[in-house]
Amino acid sequence: MGGISARNLRMEFDGFVAVRDVSFEVASGEFVTLLGPSGCGKTTLLKMISGFLTPTAGDILLAGRDVTRTPPEKRDTALCFQSYALFPHLTVMENLEFGLRQKRVAAADRKERLDAVIGNLDLSLHLSKLPNQLSGGQQQRVALGRALVMRPSVILFDEPLSNLDAKLRDQVRIEIRRIQRDFGLTAIYVTHDQAEALAMSDRVFVMNGGRIEQSDTPEDLYGAPKTSFVADFIGNANVLDAEVKSVNGAGIVELSTPIGLLRAACSGRPQGSKIRICWRPEHANLAATGENRLSARVTHRAFQGHFTDLHLNEGGADYRVQTNMPGIREGDTIAFSLRPDQIVLLETVA
Amino acid sequence: MIAAHRFNQILLALLLGLTAVWLVVPFTMAILWSLVDPSEPWTADRLVPPVMSFYRWQDMWENSSLKVALVNSYLLAPSAAIAALMLSMPTAFALGRIRFPGREVAKILALLPLIVPPFVTSIFFTSLLYQLGLNTWRFGAILFAHAIVFMPYAIRIMTVSFEQVRSDHIDAARDLGASPWARWKVAYLPALKPGIFASLLIVFIQSIEEFAIAFIVGSPDFTTIPTLLYGTLGQDFVRPNAAVLSLILVVPNVLLMLILERLLKSANPALSSGKG
Amino acid sequence: MTLKKWLLVLALLAPGLGLIVGLIGVAVYIAVAQSFGYYNLSGESGFSLDFWSDMLARKVFNRAVVYSIYVGVISSVLAVMLAYPLAIWLRKPFPGSLTIGAILKAPLLVHGLVAAFLFINVIAYHGILNQFMQGLGIWDAPKRLQNDRAAIGVIILQVWKQMPFALLLLTGAVQSISDDVLNAARDLGAGGFARFRKVIAPLTVSAMQAALIIIFIGALADFSFQVIAGPTNRQSLSQLMVFFKSGGRWNDAAVVGVSLMIIAILGSGLLAAVTRMTMRGRLA
Numbered sequence: 001m002g003g004i005s006a007r008n009l010r011m012e013f014d015g016f017v018a019v020r021d022v023s024f025e026v027a028s029g030e031f032v033t034l035l036g037p038s039g040c041g042k043t044t045l046l047k048m049i050s051g052f053l054t055p056t057a058g059d060i061l062l063a064g065r066d067v068t069r070t071p072p073e074k075r076d077t078a079l080c081f082q083s084y085a086l087f088p089h090l091t092v093m094e095n096l097e098f099g100l101r102q103k104r105v106a107a108a109d110r111k112e113r114l115d116a117v118i119g120n121l122d123l124s125l126h127l128s129k130l131p132n133q134l135s136g137g138q139q140q141r142v143a144l145g146r147a148l149v150m151r152p153s154v155i156l157f158d159e160p161l162s163n164l165d166a167k168l169r170d171q172v173r174i175e176i177r178r179i180q181r182d183f184g185l186t187a188i189y190v191t192h193d194q195a196e197a198l199a200m201s202d203r204v205f206v207m208n209g210g211r212i213e214q215s216d217t218p219e220d221l222y223g224a225p226k227t228s229f230v231a232d233f234i235g236n237a238n239v240l241d242a243e244v245k246s247v248n249g250a251g252i253v254e255l256s257t258p259i260g261l262l263r264a265a266c267s268g269r270p271q272g273s274k275i276r277i278c279w280r281p282e283h284a285n286l287a288a289t290g291e292n293r294l295s296a297r298v299t300h301r302a303f304q305g306h307f308t309d310l311h312l313n314e315g316g317a318d319y320r321v322q323t324n325m326p327g328i329r330e331g332d333t334i335a336f337s338l339r340p341d342q343i344v345l346l347e348t349v350a
Numbered sequence: 351m352i353a354a355h356r357f358n359q360i361l362l363a364l365l366l367g368l369t370a371v372w373l374v375v376p377f378t379m380a381i382l383w384s385l386v387d388p389s390e391p392w393t394a395d396r397l398v399p400p401v402m403s404f405y406r407w408q409d410m411w412e413n414s415s416l417k418v419a420l421v422n423s424y425l426l427a428p429s430a431a432i433a434a435l436m437l438s439m440p441t442a443f444a445l446g447r448i449r450f451p452g453r454e455v456a457k458i459l460a461l462l463p464l465i466v467p468p469f470v471t472s473i474f475f476t477s478l479l480y481q482l483g484l485n486t487w488r489f490g491a492i493l494f495a496h497a498i499v500f501m502p503y504a505i506r507i508m509t510v511s512f513e514q515v516r517s518d519h520i521d522a523a524r525d526l527g528a529s530p531w532a533r534w535k536v537a538y539l540p541a542l543k544p545g546i547f548a549s550l551l552i553v554f555i556q557s558i559e560e561f562a563i564a565f566i567v568g569s570p571d572f573t574t575i576p577t578l579l580y581g582t583l584g585q586d587f588v589r590p591n592a593a594v595l596s597l598i599l600v601v602p603n604v605l606l607m608l609i610l611e612r613l614l615k616s617a618n619p620a621l622s623s624g625k626g
Numbered sequence: 627m628t629l630k631k632w633l634l635v636l637a638l639l640a641p642g643l644g645l646i647v648g649l650i651g652v653a654v655y656i657a658v659a660q661s662f663g664y665y666n667l668s669g670e671s672g673f674s675l676d677f678w679s680d681m682l683a684r685k686v687f688n689r690a691v692v693y694s695i696y697v698g699v700i701s702s703v704l705a706v707m708l709a710y711p712l713a714i715w716l717r718k719p720f721p722g723s724l725t726i727g728a729i730l731k732a733p734l735l736v737h738g739l740v741a742a743f744l745f746i747n748v749i750a751y752h753g754i755l756n757q758f759m760q761g762l763g764i765w766d767a768p769k770r771l772q773n774d775r776a777a778i779g780v781i782i783l784q785v786w787k788q789m790p791f792a793l794l795l796l797t798g799a800v801q802s803i804s805d806d807v808l809n810a811a812r813d814l815g816a817g818g819f820a821r822f823r824k825v826i827a828p829l830t831v832s833a834m835q836a837a838l839i840i841i842f843i844g845a846l847a848d849f850s851f852q853v854i855a856g857p858t859n860r861q862s863l864s865q866l867m868v869f870f871k872s873g874g875r876w877n878d879a880a881v882v883g884v885s886l887m888i889i890a891i892l893g894s895g896l897l898a899a900v901t902r903m904t905m906r907g908r909l910a
Contacts, residue, residue: 052809072812079813085806089828098824099814150814361715362722369729376744383747441642450635460643462650467847467890469864470883473871474653474660481656481665498649505642559737561850566868579739583854589747596740607735 002063002153003028009058011044018044020210031180033189033197036207042190050156051075063153078147082159084139086131092142093127099150117145137168157189194234206230227347228276237278238319244273258315262292264343272348279343284321284336295335384593406590419578427557430496434553438504446512463499468562476567488572496557504549511545551610575599660880681881694863698846701784702838709792713800731790742854745783779855784845792837799833827905835901839894
């Protein structure tokens with residue numbers, strides 16, 4: 001199993017730049033998710049890695065070999081399609097062994113690989129059925145098995161769970177991760193569902209406008225987003241403009257914001273004097289009377305079961321806060337505090 | 351990707367070249383031949399006819415059966431079209447809106463005329479006419495035969511059109527108190543209109559082009575443009591006359607077919623073909 | 627289904643389907659009956675196998691059978707073989723693909739007789755093809771190309787006229803194969819020809835069968851191309867049939883007609899079976 005190396009990838013269609021200057025390294029056996037809104041370039045990047053698009057500029061190396069211009073049929077990648085793309089005229093067994101027969105894998109090896117995958121994905125009862133006789137979840141597993149049985153250097157997933165219902169999605173998600181780990185496959189997974197990305201990945205590449213905005217572990221992405229886009233895309237965030245007033249030696253920055261003066265913990269110096277900052281709704285502590293005490297008026301209240309979602313308005317801007325405190329009504333003014341380390345410094349504003 | 355693009359360009363160039371050979375050249379020859387003036391024959395050593403005029407066109411118009419053939423063809427075709435449409439409507443309604451056992455078989459049976467070889471149909475239809483002693487009114491016989499033989503097209507198109515009439519529109523009309531005729535006008539007719547035009551046009555075109563029935567049933571008294579053309583290609587082969595007739599047959603045809611293509615896009619994409 | 631409903635359905639089907647089945651049924655019935663001696667317009671009517679036995683022994687008939695089948699099979703196979711790569715090429719739109727599509731389908735607009743005339747005009751003794759070949763120095767003298775013995779003229783005309791129809795059918799079928807399925811085949815290692823054999827062909831078998839059968843029947847039953855551009859020492863079955871009819875020999879014509887129909891059905895069945903076997907498709 002090999003790693004992936006991409007250098008300065010660029011994809012242009014008739015003047016429209018879908019991917020601009022993307023470089024990254026993926027280690028062998030790593031599970032990386034490409035995450036972003038529609039049109040961010042994640043599917044284009046996936047197609048470049050799998051060989052269905054040739055980059056306008058840049059290189060791709062798989063397990064150390066330059067495959068930038070190698071067509072998909074000769075690349076050691078396997079793709080799990082969003083629409084499953086099972087061959088409608090072939091049985092499950094024939095679908096599974098299609099790639100193995102194309103590569104002329106020896107009969108004994110073929111049988112061993114097929115048995116392993118059929119066992120793992122629980123497909124033994126369906127082998128002689130045609131795809132149109134299978135349920136969505138079963139088709140998904142056949143598509144997965146067809147790619148897995150190839151034991152590729154890199155296995156690629158194009159939003160494979162988007163056509164499944166919620167419960168099935170959770171189950172298959174766990175299976176995919178388990179199999180990937182068991183076989184030690186390098187995986188690139190594309191999705192627009194951030195919960196999926198956070199749950200499954202070793203690392204997540206958040207993409208926006210054809211660029212990778214941030215590539216980090218899920219925990220670091222959530223706890224330390226680098227830009228307001230990432231902060232808002234992963235989970236909920238309250239993003240504000242802020243002006244740096246002072247930086248003291250102990251790593252505390254004083255900021256002037258539309259809702260008041262805040263003190264944030266910061267390692268290193270902020271890059272400019274006008275920056276953006278954010279804090280997470282669930283970090284607002286309505287009970288404590290600590291630093292960064294703020295107050296605002298509640299404009300909307302939505303009970304969500306394990307927390308209550310409050311929309312606030314202060315200084316002309318809207319904020320969101322999550323709390324377990326009962327008894328808060330629309331129109332009330334509430335006060336809450338934030339710890340300095342719960343305020344994250346984002347990008348500089350020009 | 352770039353290789354594919356280049357390949358496409360080469361093939362495109364090749365095909366355009368081939369088109370010149372297989373479409374442009376024959377038609378140009380036909381046009382040139384139709385313009386040959388009888389005062390000087392067009393011999394092999396000249397690239398274009400030495401004297402060109404519309405003499406042939408005029409001559410055909412005045413002296414041959416062209417006028418009669420034109421009248422016959424252009425009277426026959428619309429009549430056949432209307433007849434085919436009227437006869438097909440009840441069947442299409444049944445096939446399109448009533449579920450009955452054997453419906454699929456019925457749909458296939460309706461295609462029967464397309465499977466039987468045209469000359470078999472025409473010869474034995476004529477035989478039937480002789481048996482019944484009905485072989486005097488040629489126009490009627492051909493009209494009847496055309497209507498039946500081209501009905502599969504009308505049935506197919508109208509069945510699809512009827513299937514597309516929305517039940518909820520019919521129900522809404524009934525709910526608002528509409529009489530059967532009003533229901534027809536507001537719920538059925540809008541969905542049927544493109545199909546009606548398409549059917550009329552396709553049967554019209556087929557009838558104008560039809561040769562086997564017109565030849566067997568019609569000759570020697572009743573001429574249509576195809577049978578006239580056939581006649582000029584036989585013993586009395588005068589190349590320029592044949593050229594004139596060919597052009598008369600082709601040009602309206604092309605125009606009508608193009609109109610049909612446009613119409614059929616909205617009625618039934620699978621049926622945009624015609625066979626000579 | 628109540629009786630009342632059945633009556634309604636039958637009444638609705640009568641003017642359309644009823645007339646069709648009636649007319650075609652009667653025509654076929656008369657053909658079959660006349661072939662067995664009934665409805666003899668020029669002699670005694672009665673069951674007789676003579677017409678069949680006489681005809682089957684006739685050389686001109688047997689030659690016509692072989693000849694018509696030859697033209698039918700070659701035309702349909704050639705037309706489909708040409709149409710397939712074109713349909714695959716035109717599967718995805720690219721600049722100029724609409725124009726090419728329209729040009730390739732143009733022969734559908736041209737009446738058969740006109741096509742025959744244009745053809746013999748071009749290959750005429752002093753026609754443009756002869757002049758072209760002589761001009762290039764490939765030929766020294768004009769060649770007589772019309773009415774050639776191998777019926778190449780007829781076959782060219784059939785393919786010219788019918789290939790667009792095959793193209794239409796095959797284009798629809800080929801376009802219905804989803805991109806993803808073809809991409810999946812590529813991803814799993816299948817090159818161009820492997821994709822055709824294992825994915826495209828099995829999934830388009832019924833369109834291919836339909837094209838082959840319809841073109842086969844059309845070429846088998848051809849009359850006009852044969853008479854205008856075909857070999858003079860051979861007759862097609864339709865030509866033979868018309869010949870007998872114009873001579874008043876209705877019963878002989880009937881035998882030829884019924885043979886034509888039988889060959890059409892058997893030939894179609896055979897073509898369909900052979901196609902399915904070679905493509906080895908298996909769709910539920």
